[in-house]
Structures are given as structure tokens and as C-alpha cells.
């Protein structure tokens with residue numbers, strides 16, 4: 001269960017001194033419960049009270065930082081099993097692998113591809129997060145040499161080798177960059193764990209398909225003073241994907257519901273494993289890899305290592321991640337008002353839509369790609385789509401009439417004609433009555449708007 005504002009309030013001084021910048025202790029508690037302020041801002045806490053609050057506020061899943069400075073990413077930090085109970089924090093990190101057997105040009109090209117992969121959706125630039133270097137050669141010097149080439153990369157690193165000697169050599173080169181060490185196993189436990197302690201880097205514990213053993217080794221890592229641990233219970237693909245999911249779900253439940261200290265860490269999955277010993281064609285492999293990534297994103301991977309770099313494989317994963325990690329408590333909305341597209345004059349058409357972010361950016365994309373010149377009135381519907389705001393009453397004649405006045409559109413155009421979305425047809429008469437504008441019902445789908453404007457106007 002997530003910590004409530006009342007749980008926090010009980011441990012605050014309750015003097016309402018306002019030194020934290022909030023009007024009262026309750027207001028401060030509410031912001032803390034939403035992760036919108038810092039506990040340190042309350043200057044009135046004794047050391048033991050501060051400690052009690054820190055314990056209370058520690059997320060069920062530890063937040064682990066990979067990388068340093070501008071490159072750093074955070075994974076984990078979650079409080080709830082289900083997004084609607086609060087929200088998910090720290091989007092699942094998407095990592096693409098390179099290996100130390102690649103020729104220099106191929107290596108460079110692949111790193112460039114990873115760094116340049118980006119996709120804009122609903123006003124947000126979606127990118128990858130880190131690079132995983134695999135010690136495919138089995139050679140410690142080659143691994144270290146490849147690691148040194150990644151030192152200047154804009155992304156943090158995951159160093160993948162089960163050989164402590166190779167890991168040591170790579171850490172001598174990039175250990176000060178706080179890479180994620182992958183990883184500790186039952187077989188290399190002492191040597192690899194000691195490296196994590198020596199370099200103070202986060203470390204992955206890889207124990208395939210055996211949660212009891214994972215608990216034992218996690219406990220042993222913690223006993224060595226390691227706090228930044230990532231758990232990999234194995235990514236079994238094909239018919240065994242169910243076992244993978246069972247283990248991921250079990251770990252997250254143990255962390256969040258049982259607060260089992262040995263499992264309160266982020267989970268790592270490797271959809272890239274699907275490509276090993278797989279004779280299927282590249283397209284099939286890419287589709288299956290993206291499918292496994294999406295499956296593990298849903299339940300409950302905090303970091304995923306992928307191999308495919310095709311943009312059509314990456315986009316669905318980025319999009320799903322963005323959808324899962326939006327805050328369900330906040331409407332996804334853009335600012336209401338008047339937006340302008342193309343070359344405009346006093347005879348330009350006027351369109352209407354709502355301020356639901358997905359609706360707005362879809363319309364914006366369609367108008368831009370169709371090279372349409374038009375004014376676009378965006379109505380504040382509290383982030384609801386056209387059909388939903390119609391049902392909820394936010395899209396109504398008076399609201400549109402008010403929007404016309406507030407935006408001053410009547411000073412910009414001579415026309416008093418507005419094109420509304422096809423789905424808004426039921427309120428066309430109401431808008432006409434309240435605004436005095438002529439209302440034309442346009443296409444239901446905004447992709448048809450540029451053609452519609454050309455043909456109809």
C-alpha cells in the first residue's frame with residue numbers, strides 16, 4: 001500500500017510554522033505523499049523523527065541510479081503494483097546492446113543509431129536510455145577496450161560479463177561513470193560482489209528461475225553493504241515466457257506487498273535473448289523481441305536490454321512505456337487557446353478541437369503533414385477527447401462561445417464559420433445558438449481535414 005498524507009502527517013511536528021514553504025504540516029504531508037516536495041524542507045524535525053519519516057517514505061522498490069551527472073538515469077522507485085493506485089515512477093529504462101567483437105565501424109554506427117533514436121509523441125521526445133556492452137569475445141582486454149570507446153557516449157553503461165577479470169578491466173576504464181555491473185551469479189559471487197563494493201557501482205544479481213536462491217544471494221549482497229541492486233530472475237522466452245512473467249510478478253509482489261528486504265529492488269529483463277540460437281528471419285525476430293519487451297514492460301520490468309534497433313520495433317515499445325508512465329491522476333492536456341498553422345489571412349478557416357493531448361497532437365500532425373493553413377481553436381475540456389467531453393458536457397455551446405471571445409479570433413478573421421469535428425455533430429446547433437457562428441460538421445478523423453479544407457472551402 002502506498003503511504004498516505006495522513007501517515008506522514010502523524011510523524012510531522014504539527015506546528016504549522018510554514019518554514020517548509022507550505023501553509024501547514026498537512027499541506028506539506030500531502031505534497032510529500034505526491035513526491036512533490038523534499039522532506040529536508042521541514043527544518044523542525046529531530047534526527048529520530050527525520051529517520052522515521054525517511055523509513056516511511058522509502059519507496060517499496062529501491063530507486064537505483066545508473067550513470068553519473070547528466071547521463072544518470074533512475075530505475076525502480078515504485079510504490080504500487082497497479083498504476084491507478086498512485087502512478088508509476090521512473091519509466092522502464094530501454095537499453096540496446098553492443099558487443100566487443102564488432103568491427104570499429106559497425107560499433108560506431110550502432111552507437112550512433114542508439115543515440116540518435118528518438119520519436120516525438122504528444123509533445124514529448126521519446127528516446128532510449130542506456131547502452132549495454134556485452135563481453136561476447138570472452139576476452140578481458142577486448143572488453144575493456146570496447147568500454148573505453150563508450151566513455152564519451154551520451155548514455156550510461158551496462159557492463160555485461162560474468163567474468164570478474166573482464167569486469168575488473170572494464171571498471172578500471174569506466175568504473176567512475178557508475179555503470180551497472182551485470183552481473184553477480186552464484187558462481188562468481190565473491191569476486192564480482194567485491195568489484196561492486198570497490199567501485200561503488202550498482203550491480204545486477206542474475207539467478208535464473210530460482211527465487212529462493214535469489215533471496216539468499218540478495219541477502220548476502222546486502223550484508224556486504226551493497227544497496228544498489230538490480231534483480232534478473234532470467235528472461236525465458238518461447239513457451240517459457242509464462243515462467244518469466246511469474247517470476248517478475250512474484251518479485252514485485254514480495255517487494256510491494258510483503259516489503260521483503262531482499263526483493264525491494266528493480267527488475268531487469270533481456271528480450272534480446274530471443275535472438276540467440278534463433279533461425280527465424282530478422283523481421284520475425286524483431287516482432288517477437290518487441291512483443292516480449294512489451295509484455296515485460298507491463299509486468300514489471302524496470303530495465304530491459306534489447307538488440308533490435310529498427311525504429312518500427314522501437315516505437316511500439318517507447319509508446320507503450322510512455323502510456324504506462326503517464327500520471328493517471330493528471331489529465332493529459334495541452335493549453336487551451338488559439339493555434340495557428342500555415343499562412344493565414346482574414347479568410348482562413350477556423351477549426352475546433354479539444355485539449356486532450358493525444359487529440360491535439362494528432363490534429364496538429366495531420367494539419368502539418370497536410371500543409372493546411374488554418375486557425376485551430378482548442379477548447380479546455382479538462383484533457384478529454386471530443387466524444388468523451390461531449391458525453392461529459394465540457395464540449396458545449398457556451399464553452400465554445402466563451403473560447404471565441406477569449407481568443408479574439410473574431411479580430412483575426414472576417415468569417416464567422418467554424419468547422420467542428422464530426423464527433424461533435426450533436427452540439428453543432430447549440431454552438432451556433434450560443435456563439436452566433438455558422439457551424440459546419442467536418443470529418444470524424446483529422447487525417448481527412450487537409451483534403452476537406454482543399455475541397456470544401
Ligand code: SF4
Nearest residue numbers: 016017018020025042
Ligand atoms: S516546516 Fe515542518 S513543522 Fe513547519 S509547517 Fe512545514 S512540515 Fe510543519
